[in-house]
Amino acid sequence: MTYIAKPKFQHPGLPKNELGYTHRDYEGKVSTLCAGCGHDSITASIIEACYELSIEPHRVAKISGIGCSSKTPDYFLGNSHGFNSVHGRMPSVLTGANLANRDLIYLGVSGDGDSASIGFGQFAHSIRRAVNMTYIVENNGVYGLTKGQFSATADRGSKSKKGVMNTDNAIDLVAIALQLGASFVARSFSGDKSQLVPLIAAAIRHKGAAFIDVISPCIAFNNHAGSTKSFDYVREHNDAVNRLDVLTGRDPITVEYAPGTVQVVEQHDGTRLALRKIDADYDANDRLAAMTFLQKHAAKGQVVTGLLYVDPDAEDLHTHLDTVETPLNTLEAKDLCPGSAALEKINASLR
Amino acid sequence: MSVKSPISSVNDFVVRFANVNGSGSASANELFARSILRHGVPVSPRNIFPSNIQGLPTWYEVRVTEAGHLGARGGVDLMVAMNPQTWDKDVASIEPGGYLFYDSTKPMPSSKFRADITVIGVPLTAITNSTYTDPRQRQLFKNIIYLGALCALLDLDPKLVEQLIGEQYKGKEKLLSSNVHALHLGRDWALQNLKCPIGLQVKKSDKVGDRIFMEGNSAAALGAVYGGATVCAWYPITPSSSVAEAFTSHCKKLRHDPETGKAKYAIVQGEDELASIGIVIGASWNGARAFTATSGPGISLMTEFIGLSYFAEIPAVIMNIQRAGPSTGMPTRTQQCDIIACAYASHGDTKHVLLFPEDPAEAFEFAAQSFDLAERLQTMIFLMLDLDIGMNHRLCRPLKWDDARQYDRGKVMTAEMLDEPGRDFGRYLDVDGDGIPYRTYPGTHPTKGSFFTRGTSRDRYARYSEEGAIYADNMQRLVRKFETAQDMVPRPLQANAAKPTKYGVIYFGSTSPAMDEAIGILEARGHQLDRLRIRAFPFHSSVASFIADHDFVYVVEQNRDGQLRQLIVNENGIDPVRLVPILHYDGTPITARFIANAIGDHQDHLKVTPLRKAVS
DSSP states (O other), rough: OOSSSOOOOOOOHHHHHHHHSSGGGGSOOOOSSOOOHHHHHHHHHHHHHHHHHHHHHHEEEEEEOOOOOHGGGGOTTTTSSSEESTOOOHHHHHHHHHHHHHTTTTEEEEIIIIIITHHHHHHHHHHHHOEEEEEHHHHHEETTTTSSOOOTTTTTOOOOOOBBBSOOOOOOHHHHHTTOOOSEEEEEETOHHHHHHHHHHHEEEEEEEEEEEEEOOOOTSSSTTTOOOSHHHHHEEEOOEEEEEEEEEEEEHSOOOOOTEEEEEETTTTEEEEEEETTTTTTTTOOHHHHHHHHHHHHOOOOOEEEEEEEETTHHHHHHHHHHHHHHHGGOOHHHHHHHHHHHHHHHHHH | OOOOSSOEEEEEEEEEEEEEEESSSHHHHHHHHHHHHHHTTOEEEEEEEEESSSSSEEEEEEEEEEEEEOOOOOOOEEEEEEOOHHHHHHHHEEEEEEEEEEOOOSOGGGGSSSSSSSEEOOOHHHHHHOOOSHHHHHHHHHHHHHHHHHHHHHHHHHHHHHHHHHTTTTTTTHHHHHHHHHHHHHHHHHHHSSSOOOOEEOOOOOOSSSSSEOOOOOHHHHHHHHOOOEEEEOOOOOHHHHHHHHHHHHHHHHOTTTTTTSSSOOOEEEHHHHHHHHHHHHHHHHTOOEEEEOOHHHHHHHHHHHHHHHHHTEEEEEEEEOOOTTTTTEEEEEEEHHHHHHHHHSSSSSEEEEEESHHHHHHHHHHHHHHHHHHTTSEEEEEEEHHHSSSSSEEOOOOOOTTTOOOOOOOOOOHHHSSTTTOOOOOOSSSSSOOOOBBBOSSSSSSSSEEEEEOOBBOOSHHHHHHHHHHHHHHHHEEEEHHHHHHHHHHOOEEEOOOOOOOEEEEEGGHHHHHHHHHHHHTTOOOOOEEEEEOOSSSHHHHHHHHHHHHHHHEEESSSOHHHHHHHHHHTOGGGGGGGEEOOOOSOOBHHHHHHHHHHHHHHHHHHHHHHHHHH
């Protein structure tokens, strides 16, 4: 349905953000996914988060792999460049793009087939390299485009639409991301926009590898009884550890929080993350504790959501490579070419 | 043991060192080759090494060649046999009348030698053990001691060797003096105990000129520095790893901001070849010049991305340092065996630009040029080296750079251009009729010029489409673009025989020095051949006309299936009968002797008098 043009008309009264953009300026083409698809809710949340952060819409690079989730970058930020690359390879393409121009915002959109199966290696290595990105997995536990095969994130014991039992163990991408040193790790649910939007906003403002696993039910192939990725199942088993408010700008925190219930984390760029604790024992700055907490709750069949871990002082790949501040793609011959005099010296050393 | 006619030759012979991998012999052997160069005598050294870290046999061959024949010659005149594992084979490989140099510390039965060669024994272990106590020192200095003995035997000027050692250990006085000491230990022993010099001798000459001595991989990496590459992603694989390693060391010296010390480049060792090419494509999509270096197995892994580069039109450079395939093949042996795999890499209808440098100097030039071509043509460019060029020091003309040269960044629409009145941006719109559309870098303009890059079919405005006519229109434009490439890539070089001839020969890449030498041998046998060295694919129109101008054209290449010949037949619609394959594919570098024999025999066969003439 990408050939159906969206009307360009905008209601003159639409609210505008700090840069004067409306929601419509962050939208893309009409979605071709199934009506009711969880992925479209994530798309809406990305639009909302970018609007709220007053990001210049063209300063984002949207990169994806192959699959339903990977189609979605066409449906948001229509003024941004998008790259629907090859299956499972979004992380490497994003890494390269990021190396070329450190000044853009990199949004990687992937699915569970894309990131937990064919691209499991690339997912892992982009995380351990600390690429500065927001890596969103739209996780429905199923291959939608090829009509309903299990993916590697499907829980053992869950049933397919045809009634087949999955006997393989599930890969928990959040657990892996934590283990590999992602400096921002969250899980959310496409049906909980109020939780998801601030998580995406905080991830975008995070410097380092930010990973968000979003459970996103597949309305066509994985929303039945017996599935552990259905709307009903996730609602019943959602165990949110905190709620997040992202505070940009220098304004003092105006929201009243009961003492001891909020943890404020300041990120590199000055954004403050106010974490309203739901589980009083949960500390989002403790990576090891987060890993244990997740395992314990997963064993009980609970889907732990919220901002699970954040390291506000994280470094990224550019820091590790000690690259110049100027984007590499803007360097010219005068910056890059050592010239004939240097070459003469090299020649002399080779005689 | 003496023979009647030991080989007698000045500045024209082959020395082969048989060593054990990991014994530290490489630097001593390279020192040997360099010292001969310092005498003004060209050398052509080759590493023949196993896929192993320590323990397996390795050889280093030095062809001393006043005439400047830089191809492998074949045969050995002096064998420095330092490896008991390969003794029998090594002794057997010596030319009749040749020389065998060995460690005579332990007596050897006479059955282990040959009667038709000169045997030179030096008690290397005994000399070493009586001088050094540390086992590591014993091993390393033994190599320098045999180098010293060779100095005496071949009449090398010890001052020139000392000078080289001095340059190598500049600032490390202790190492310098101990190496010089070991050199003289060996030399003095030989002068006192052996008849020096032997029939093989090095005399000072002036045939090296201003040429440089360099490995192709290092030259290609330097070409990438000069060509403006800022992103390199790679995965280690023999024989290409030294490209990325050389790029790293060149960048450390040449590419740090003088004020901040920060790097004007990014090098990532990927988790595999898929990630490496993915990083390259992501970086190129975003406007950086990026490349990877790999070998055959890596090409196989990268093919999906190569197809994306072709179809989505993303510039990229792959340096393929070819080794013997198929599969893991012979990882440390040379071949030109990925021509078809690269020319048509990936599923569906694809064609890619290939460049074939002949030596390090051309590897440097073509590497730099490949980034201009990639960005101008918005497609994948393969720089096709092989192990023979890549991992051996080769004497070549000095590297040159014109400081007035600017990078050709290709058709990139800027924000200012997008704002020009009447300007229409379609990512796949053929504005100029050359098949090359305009692209924009991500983040260029708030409202104009963005597009969605995809490997799926789309229209001229990058909108998804499965319409047959739209798909075919795009595929036809890609054909046009490939035709445009024909006149941009390096042209073939033709050299005609002294007399008019009906026969020609086509060759490329590392075959070059052996071919040049073979032409001389063939001329001496009365065979005249016009030569065409192909330097790129797509083929320039002069390839077809060269073939049309001759009755037969030999196509000399280092693979089993005549891959370049197939490509010429396929792309130019040539009758295969007119192209005679001359194929060398045992993993060793092709030699002039091989080419001259194969072509000479074929030519002799053509000259057989027809039967009816003979009887009449």
